[in-house]
Amino acid sequence: MDGKLFYLMGPSGSGKDSLIEASREPLSALNCEVMRRVITRSAESIGEDAIGVTPQEFERQLQAGAFSLAWQANGLSYGIPNEMDEWLQGGRHVLVNGSRANLRQAVEKYPHLIPILLTVNDAVLRQRLLRRGRETPEQIDSRLARNALFKDRRSSDNPVHQIDNSGDLANAVTALLELIRINAEPGRT
Numbered sequence: 768m769d770g771k772l773f774y775l776m777g778p779s780g781s782g783k784d785s786l787i788e789a790s791r792e793p794l795s796a797l798n799c800e801v802m803r804r805v806i807t808r809s810a811e812s813i814g815e816d817a818i819g820v821t822p823q824e825f826e827r828q829l830q831a832g833a834f835s836l837a838w839q840a841n842g843l844s845y846g847i848p849n850e851m852d853e854w855l856q857g858g859r860h861v862l863v864n865g866s867r868a869n870l871r872q873a874v875e876k877y878p879h880l881i882p883i884l885l886t887v888n889d890a891v892l893r894q895r896l897l898r899r900g901r902e903t904p905e906q907i908d909s910r911l912a913r914n915a916l917f918k919d920r921r922s923s924d925n926p927v928h929q930i931d932n933s934g935d936l937a938n939a940v941t942a943l944l945e946l947i948r949i950n951a952e953p954g955r956t
Contacts, residue, residue, distance in 0.1 A: 777885030838869035
């Protein structure tokens with residue numbers, strides 16, 4: 768494939784949707800498309816610009832082979848439409864809002880993807896999750912525990928780029944754009 772796949776991951780509440788939205792226009796200037804996910808969450812839910820479908824519709828699309836990648840997390844199903852492969856084959860770069868739990872599957876299918884982990888300190892993460900009001904306090908504790916487990920499992924030889932989003936969003940945007948600019952240069956694998 769001629770385009771590069773940038774696979775953004777991070778705990779729920781780390782600001783992936785905010786980072787993507789704030790980066791959308793400058794990403795376009797870098798020939799980088801933002802891929803919309805299909806999610807079994809209501810389209811009216813506050814958050815990312817996703818395509819909301821019922822679990823039955825998601826399963827129908829999955830069985831029909833409509834997704835380049837698909838996974839389940841936190842009681843929801845997520846799919847990346849096949850359009851992503853067309854963009855990559857056409858030389859366009861793609862930024863996808865991925866999943867830490869699905870990284871291995873993504874790397875198996877796209878061995879040259881660029882994994883990016885959006886991090887945030889636990890106190891900031893807890894406040895963000897509380898503010899958005901989607902989860903109960905118990906669910907928030909569960910998410911924080913899952914985040915701690917992931918931090919412990921990361922190996923030093925895993926080439927995951929990290930961007931800290933504990934502070935000003937503009938700093939994270941700058942870091943993301945620079946990472947994409949450097950890795951999207953012709954001749955880089």
